[in-house]
Every structure is written in C-alpha cells, then in structure tokens.
Amino acid sequence: MTEPVFDLLTEQWIPVLDLDGNADEVGLEQVFLRADRLLRIVGETPPMTAALYRVVQALLHRAYGPADGAAWGALWEGTAFPEEPLVKYLKDKRSRFDLFDPQWPFFQCAALAKLTPSTPYKLVAHRAVGNKVTLFDHTTAQDQVTMSPAQAARWLVTNQAYDPGGMKTPFPKDKSSQKAPCNTMGVVLLEGATLKETLLLNAPTYMPELERGTKAGDRPVWEADDVPEGDPKPRPAHGWTDLLTWPSRRILLHHREEDGRRVVDGVVLTPGDRYHGSSPVDEKMAAFRQPIGSNGKPMRDKPLLAVRLHPIRGVWRHSVELLMSDRREENRSRLRPRTLHLIPDRVADGYIRATAVYTLRVFGQQLDDKGSVVEAYLEDQVPAPVALLRADDPVLGALIGTAIALADNAGAALRHMERDYRKDKRARPSSTLDLDYWPHLDSAFATLLTDLGDRWSAGAATTDAVTAWSRHVRRTARHAGERWARSGRSDVNDLVLMAKYFDRFLTRLNSLIRTFETEVRNYIPREEE
Secondary structure, three states: OOOOOOEOOOOOOEEEEEOOOOEEEEOHHHHHHOHHHEEEEOOOOHHHHHHHHHHHHHHHHHHHOOOOHHHHHHHHHOOOOOHHHHHHHHOOOHHHHEOOOOOOOOOOOHHHHHOOOEOHHHHOOOOOOOOOOOOOOOOOOOOOOOEOHHHHHHHHHHHHHHOOOEEOOOOOOOOEEOOOHHHHOOEEEEEOOOHHHHHHHOOOOOEHHHOEOOOOOOOOHHHOOOOOOOOOOEEOOOOHHHHHOOOOEEEEEEEEEEOOEEEEEEEEEEEOOEEOOOHHHHOOOOOEEOOEOOOOOEOOOOOOEEOOOOOOOOHHHHHHHHHOOOOOOOOOOEEOOHHHOOHHHHHHOOOOOOOOEEEEEEEEEEEOOOOOOEEEEEEEEEEEEHHHHHOOOHHHHHHHHHHHHHHHHHHHHHHHHHHHHHHHHOOOOOOOOOOOOHHHHHHHHHHHHHHHHHHHHHOOOOHHHHHHHHHHHHHHHHHHHHHHHHOOOOOHHHHHHHHHHHHHHHHHHHHHHHHHHHHHHOOOOOOOO
C-alpha cells in the first residue's frame, strides 16, 4: 500500500481553539485524542464549522457508538476519548482518509479524472467564479490560484454540505443540481465546556446492527464502495452517518508539486446524490416547526419546516422549537433537534448536572431567491439550561412562547406604524427600523431563558423574570419608534403626521403589554401571584 499523500487522520487541517482561546489545526485523530483540551471547532465561515462538526460526529459514531446510555456515560466520565476504539475502527480504513488517494480520494469521485478541472476557488461559495456573482470578490476562472491541501479539504467538506444549487459541470450529462442539504435548515449544535463535551452532547445512541439511532445499512461516505455510474439519482439516506456525510456533489481535486510542497490547483465539481427523504424523520441536528399561514395560524395539514436563521431577527424567536419537548402533541406541531432527546436521561443517570447551562449554537447560510448565490453566512446562539431541556411541562413552553409572541407583536406594531405612514405620505421605507429593534432583544431573552431555567428547577417564582422581559421589550420598541419619529424631515406637516402614527403605535404597544400580562397570569401559579 502506498503512503498517503495527505492523510486527513494525521495532517493538520481542522481549525480549533484550545481552552486558552489559541488557534490551532488538528487532524481527525487528534480532534478526538485532544478533545478534552480543546474548546471548539472554528471554521473560516459558520457553514464550514457546521460541516466539519458533522464529519467529526460521523466518525465518532462509527468508532465509539455509543451503543447505549452506559457506553455514553463511560465516555463522558473519562478524561479523554480512549484511543483503542479509534485505532481499531481505522485499522483497515486509513487509505480512505487520503485526500489524494488515486482510487478512493476522501469525499471525492475518482471517475472525474477524465474531465478538465477549473480553479479550486469553485469550491468557495463567496468567490465570484463562473456564473457566481458576488459583491466584493473579483476572482475569475482564468486566475491562476492554488490552495493548500488543508484549505482544499476544509472547503471540500463545506461544499458537500452547503453548495448552492444551479448549473455544474455535467457528468456524464446532468448539469443541474439541488442545493446541498444543509442549506435548508439551521444546523444546531449543543455546546459544552470542551470539545469532548460538545461531541458527546450531540451524540445520540448509535448501534446500526440493532437499528438504534440509525438504520442497519448505515455507513458514512468513506465506507461506500459503490462507484458512481450515470447521472445522479434521488435516493433516501442509508442512515444517520450517511446523512452527516451526504455526497451532494461529485468532486475531484487536482493537485501537483510546487516548490517542494503539494498544492491544489484545480477542481472538477459536478452534481451528486439528490436527497429523497423526510428531513424531520432523518435529520437530528435541526429543529422543525409547523408552517404559519397568512392568517398567522399554524397550518396543521402541512409538513414540518426546518427552523432557519434570519439575518436580523435572532434565532431565540424559535426557542420553543429548539429547546422544549412536545410530548403532548407527539412532535406533530414542533420537533426539537433529536440530538437533545436523551439529555433528560443523561441527567437522570447522574452524568449531567441538572443545573448546567450549555449553549445552543446554530449555523446557516442565506441564498438568493433562486437558491444559487450565497448572500450571507449566519451564526447565532441561545442559552440552553438543562432545566428547560428536561422540562416536560407544556406550561413552561407556553410561557416562553408567549414571551416570544410579545416581541413579535411589538415588532409588527413598529412595521404597521411605518407602513401606515408610508401609505399616507408615500414616503420611502426606513432601512433601520428592524435594526433598531431586533438586535437589542438578544441578550435580554438569553437572560430570560437562564432565569426561567434556574427558577423552574428550584421551584421558585418566575414572575420577576417575565416582568423584566416585558419591560425590556416595551423600552426597546419605544426607543426604536422614537428614533423613527425623529428621522423625519423638518417640514412641520411631516412631523405632525409622524407624531400621529407614533402615538398610535404607543397605544398599540401598551395594549400588547396588557394582553401579555393577562396571558402570563394563566401560566403562573396562584401562589406566585
């Protein structure tokens, strides 16, 4: 067997932060063996971070399981991941992790060698190459550019998870491609104090032979032995690690020696496997919710939609879907990430503290209306108190949902204020109204979640936490409205008109606060009142 040219198991290519915040790069072996001394994986973009985590999670499942709660607990209580299971798993698979293996290059298709490569920056979504147009980058297909193998490996993994849709190099004939699966959702990660904790917190039970947590025929992309033939066809996922390493593109890196080092100087990128399945059934690192109709009511006859990130409005608006279980509705109205389902059991078994507070980090990217151009990379987070993850109480979920609805309704009141003014004055819309409101609610809602978790687990009153939130929403919405009212022209008639709509907004806002206080009383026990 020839020595690997770039061994992803040992070469440094995964960007990480250590516990002191220092940046480093590690290989797939060290990402486990040093996980207790590392803080987190941090890619160049949020989609890259999410894609790298998904590959690492797939390798964790194949090497470590865990087959049941006891196996998970043994890994959790150990200082570091044991080396023996990893060595045993990789014994006959090491060549499959060679980025440039002539027969089975990692996450690639060797059959593409007959096609002419393009610039390697075709892998990078924010580069303007071919028919991709971006605002700031001016790379062209004719530019002579190269990547290091480590860079190319990171963008290869990212591309498989997040490549936009559109026309690709045909192989053999088909050149149209779906957007890669992770574009359709916010990828959710429960983050602990170390990388080891994070990987285990997101590792549900996994035992393919008994179909625990996956299907019997599950395998990641590096275990697949089928050579792609003909045009790609839709297919279901074979299991959880298959979905984590979904080959949405057939790709082949072209490489050469340059000044004594190996560089990637080209890539062939063609359509790959099309996912044909149900994401709420197959996907474990996403939250799902019922779609909302134009009347503002849930569309119960429609399939669940994945929670996605918004460029301005924080992901905390979906905290109920992200954090709370839905046993009463049997997950018909919402579904939190299924990686979180076993957290209550881990607490009951004594592995996780009931008072622990983790971070729920969500990654995504926004595409244009055609789904072919990246407009924004997105990353957001909310606190994840274990007390809320354990809570099997519909009242708590309703209380959080009511708090979110207050923020939504106040934001709608601001938009109505401006809309009515524009209709009367035919003025141009403001570009700052949402920016003056939504970003200023993030930290206050994080405090609300943490306080509710602490008070709920301690059996203490929740009144103060809820009252503090309503006051912050009122204050923030009023401040945004005041800034809007002051932004008008100095014309007296215009100022009078803006003042009229601002007064109407204040009346509506006060009504929303009174309604919120009335609804909250239905959820707070009488002894708190």
